Amino acid sequence: MEVEAAKLIGAGIAAIPLAGAGVGLGLIFGNFLAGAFRNPSAAAANQQTMLLAFALTEFTGLLGFVIAMIILYAF
Template sequence: MEVEAAKLIGAGIACIALVGAGLGIGNIFGNYLAGALRNPSAAPGQFPNLLLGFALAEATGLFGLLVALIILFVF
């Protein structure tokens, strides 16, 4: 019984990474949009950086989700 509660608490703590990923992705796209509206000619040059930042932020969230699922179903 205590082990099951510890698993659920650990998985919940691991899911905090999803909150960070959501905030990071929102920050990345918001700043890109603000910069693109200020200087539309520079926006296409920064688009690859936008995608790289999105991928790295999303990977952080996916790793946190993977850790939570491992905690729940493996241990």
């Protein structure tokens, strides 16, 4: 039973990176919006970069999520 409890705690800890990913995504979208409001004509050209940054940032959180899943289900 202790192993079970440790797994659950470990999965919870492994979900912490999601907070960082959330902050990062907020920064990306927030800064993109700020820039887009300042210069709306340049916004469309930078959308691709924004989505790319979104994908790269999201990966950190997803890695945490996957590790949580592996702890929960694979061990």
